[in-house]
Amino acid sequence: MTTAPRCPPGWRLDSLTEKPAQAAGSYANISRYFLPPQAFRAVVNQRANPETGESMITDTVTRLAENGPIGVSIATGQYFDCGSLDGWHQANVAVMATR
Template sequence: PKDQLERYGVIKTKMQGEVRLLESIVEKPKPEDAPSDLVNISKYILSNQVFDILKPQTPNPSSGELYITDTLTELAKLQPVAVHVPQGSYLDGGNPLEWLKANVTIGLQQPELAEPLRSFLKSAIS
């Protein structure tokens, strides 16, 4: 949801034929400043060139943190960085309610847990 974009890095991409390429990542933007509604879920396969960019990086002035997202934006200026947009849903493990939803979802998908979990949830709700 657009109102939650400021909790994530938001990516700007461009299409090159059938491939989506990274242009930049804006870390935790205000919703009105977000370049898209695609959020970065921090799953990377990177070349070792990323370390050359990461070494001289300085902390972000507003947070004091180093952001890999700044490094990825720099890397995208030097070489193509492909972006994969997964299908399905995403639950944020850093949010307590989303963490619970994820665990219930996974539990209900496990044959040995599904029925006992369903029974527990029904009794907890009633």
């Protein structure tokens, strides 16, 4: 069983915003979560986002943070947005450059 990395002292999630029009800070959520067991119940009970009609994990995580601490971990290294063909290609080129 893998254990979650420890949250740096003082680092705690306050809220998440799904695809904000303007960044509110210096960090981005790259969708890697270490959640407590109650998160699974919260996901099952999550209602669709009224603006998009989608069920978003960011809404669930924000709700969990309102009810107790959710730790964060700062990722290191290079990040690629693989949600587009261009981002996927850039990630592959970067990996191949290390070989």
